[in-house]
Amino acid sequence: MTACGGNLTSEHGSFTSPGYPNSYPVNAECVWLINTSPGNRAQLSFQMFDLENNCAEDYVEVRRDNATGPLMGEYCGNTIPSNLTAGHVLWVKFRSSDAGTAGGFVADYSLCECRGQLSLHGNELFGASGQVASPLYPHPFFHDGTYNWRITVQFGKAITISFKDFYLPTFFTDTCFYSLKIYDGYDNTAPTMLERCGLQPPDPVTSSANIVYISLDFNLVRTGIWFLLEWQEVDKQGTSTGMMNPSQSSGTLLTLESYRHTYKEPDPLRYIRPEWVVRRGDKLTIIMFLSLVPGCGGSFSFTEDFNVTSYNLTSPGYPLGYENNLNCEWLIQTPPGFHLQLVFNDVDLEAFEQCDSSDYIQVFSGDNGKPDFKSVGTFCMRNATQAPPVTTTNIMKVVFHSDIFMNKTGFSATVVPVCGGLLFGPSGYIDIMNKTALRPNSWSFYFQCQWNITVRTGRTIAITFEEFKVLSTDTTLCQQSSVVLRNGGSSDSPPLGNGKYCGTTIPVVNQTTGNKLFVKYTGSRNSLGFKLRYQEVSLDCGGRINLTPEMSSVNISSPRYPNIPNTNSECEWIIMAPGGERIHADFIDRFDFAYTYGCTKEYVELFDGGSQSAKLLGHYCSQKPSSILTTGNMLSVHYFTETTDPHNGFLANIAIATCGGTLRGWIGTLTSPSYPGSYPTNQDCTWLIEGVLGHYLTITFQEIKIISMFDCSGDYIEILENFDYNNT
Template structure:
């Protein structure tokens, strides 16, 4: 719950040319008139920008919004009431489409540098028959000139077009020349994966008069054609029907609304051909939902006009001619037809067919795996004069998937009356079919269908408590039966401070096998978010081992990206009976479960003690007896043991550990450092333990303290260390004064030196100063974090 009388403001930064998305995952804020007391408010740019929305209460449809170029400004305010609050996710689009005559474009986070393990892309389109001129304000690549990172400008619709400019290895871009396209479309790819990089550019459209093609001419022939619904556009090769030129590389991009799809028919194909269509040829492509192109056909024969080619809302036709010979060319027509494939997180399908309806319209909607789709209707008119009860001739079908046997959404078939206000799929796919009943035609089909992405109901936050809720059973959806396809569930568990959480998988563990568990898995993280440290990702038929957190939160994610998932899992999440993480620890005691009674079999306890302000921990044994082999060599896999680890934060591989068992505590009782672990494992069976007459278990008292730093040393030899060595250095000041017998000199041998990296000018950096006297007037050396150990004098002698 959020507290009363708070105000929080977030500004999510954006840069020109980029789209910023904001989606509310949860929202429950106490209602008030006009949301004027408790609310979350979203504006573009800043607090004086355009109001996008103000929200309160518990909304059935969660808000989703986007802005282009501008920042997003979010304000949360509470007055006297309290409620759950809100959770929102924001992201920047990695693939952007811009349709403007001019503008600016900058890399994400500009002027800061950007690194991402994938590409950012922009498709810029200006007015038809115009060209684009691009000028560079700044292009900066921190890496070398190997061109691992680069900015590439393509003269066309995608990466298959001709490269206009490729920039890499630059740190000074003041002399970069302007470039111009040969059409009204340019595609830009920013690839920054190895080193920080950034760029800023501007573009403007300009017009240029085009000359009509002549027979045998070589012309520029790249064009984008926008085709409205139920419209047909004709296009031909240059010079048709008189003949095309040599060495042509022509490209037509055909685009319609995302809710529709395209068809292409060739009425004439007359090109010089050679076996396999390797000389002059026509290629047809379909634009996939992920932005790639799938080649449908390569054509060079006259009888290739008998096939209709159908695709999504974007198709491409390429025409190539070689250096010798020509014929008349080709002519084709492209039409926009209702129906198509949609992959945006939300959208609208508008259908308005008032003429005779015979062919069905089919829309396939796919959202992020693990999500569901919520459907609402703004309007609906499917009259069925024959039979309004069975909807036999004119109807709309909603299916939970694209397969022929996919289940219906709701009753599945609708006509006459408006369907229910809100319907939700069980998977991330929805098929919408508007059918006119085959040969029986009707004169009206009208609807406005809106869809949005919904999170699954198997997502929850759970607060465990020793008094009210010590444990909870969680399951994959429908367990032990098969879950819905493409499911995703997340659970967040929280324990009180200093407590830990463990998870134990019960009964059947049945998840599909895939490489790196990519297709179906259970993921555990030591924290409350998907960014917390990974404890493990598990799949196939072997359940994970007993897993316990180090902190007081556990994040669990179940995911399946298959149409026919396996049965899933069942698990028990509980407060740990022992163990925990203790920050700023000074003193206390730990003991085995049930102490002073005997502990149970198969127990694992991990205690972590952290205090950066101390450098020593003292252990006092109250009682210690583990296992049935009190004098054997300790084996952590088969015996009951306690492992004590002094954590070396500077070099974790050099952390020192001791394993103790039996009745003799053989570890050091004073440990240098400010962080250490105690890991108790009861590996032996209960039946073995019962044969021992003495009760097993231990109780240890712990106290942390700080040793004196510095002082006067009057011995002929000795050793000095920084506080807490070899663990991480803390803020301190130490002053050693070393005196040896008269007539002798002091020799200082530096055996280890690591003060960390110098953080830069104006920022505190630890250092070591060495003087030849006690008045600090004769400095011998000064070493700081900017020096490597090899650069430090290993042997230094005073003069007196």
């Protein structure tokens, strides 16, 4: 798209500064609106960026929502901005003054879940009200997958969800092969409030707490699907017993058969209150109501100054006893660089040894900032107080469940932050400066913390110490206090730099050779600590290449070619030709990859555009492909290996397309340039045809119309046979 401004609503695409690939004009002003459906996100990335250096003259401005929305960035010069993602609408403005021009920019946008990138469908939503819609609403959505949204309102409130539009057709009565689910909690481990498909909008539902999780599980349907819902923060409602009104149709629904299986009770109606049983169709259904009892769940975050160093949680009513039919959920977080430990002070529940029925406490560990949780333990017996501390990442979820039968006094537990943990992402920090409040009295004179840092495969890690006061009486051996750095993911990895550091002089350390770093801190009561920042760094491969008439071709290769590349290498090239031209890619010399099923461990892939969100031209790891031709003037090449035994890789020639190329395989077709139209003058095209080893090649002309001259001295086709053994 080359027009100046406009509304962009397709799933993905590109736009450029006016006149691109030529310099943009003076006194230009363009505004683009990138629109997605409510509750979803749009992403903007720049593939090429070259404006004048003065942002008062020429600039690109990006805001959320509209011209008066929050500013996300203002950019000029030739540094490519980072990717930008926002909910619902991105507003982009380009402005040039009358003082001069430059090369301009190329931007890609996406409203979809693109291959190899973060899903833009789904979102983290906050505030007192809002909307959530199916991706690309009001248009039908056809891409199968699972898409999730999480809504959070003010603590102590609840959320009411009502539907304005709903179309998830099903073709079998009472059978949902795909559905929209709403969970009463942080993720899909929480109780289910609603699971629905069909054409009839569901009745409104209300949560028991301030967080709900929405999941769309969808397989391809010819007609597509769509929905629109509204959410509103409301006051919590419920009786003094903490039970919800059955007429609200909320809660976890169990048929009598499911109840008998879950609770090992042959005759559950002996214990069920009449108001807990509803009739749905021809089946009696028990509603396991969500709790609104005070003290049943909550959330807590330790701050970076750690003015509070522990968090106590108890079952509602402890130690006087808890109510029946509770489903309580606590969410505890600590800053990155720390993890959480839970210790039980008292456990007195109505329980059985397996802890899979009756009353229990279950602890989950967050996936290092991601919304996925993994169970790390289920507890119900008194001996839980004798167990080692339950350790999670920097996010912990604790769930307490009680059934409808007997109860006891309950439980009490304490959660504390502990230094060390797992760190992911392209950048981050470890800050252990002056964290003396976190040292328990039971610690000895020395204490230890360790971190494992992992960035994306194919990147390395650059380290910068911002503060360093690791005091030791022996600064040579660093026996009292030290920071140990290892060039890898464990304490057994090779040292990074000197390997061990102490004192007050800020260390200068080389970057790692891989995508992992191990850090171990041994501190004493006299040591103040350190602050370290890390940043992911790309390997010395890939980059941006501009083809011109003067430099019409280049060769690119896997790292260290023809030698074997480093393990866990990844490179991306963005190649651009002048406007109106196409790009020709031809793999030459060796093509050697470690084969895995589906080409998942080591491969090269090419995309018909300036990013990996463009159309895939090919994904290769075994057979050397034929020549590849783009439809436009941009090509993206992505090389990846994560195998422990990488092979030599590839060498490719990338050129402005003329004619000719390489054809490989059992069968193929080639034509003169512009066929079936007349071929242009002054052409010199060469094709190399490589068949299957051990077979002959047969060439058949379907049509031939060439200007004939004596002895073919004018226009001609020449066929030469090439034998490997003498290269003739």
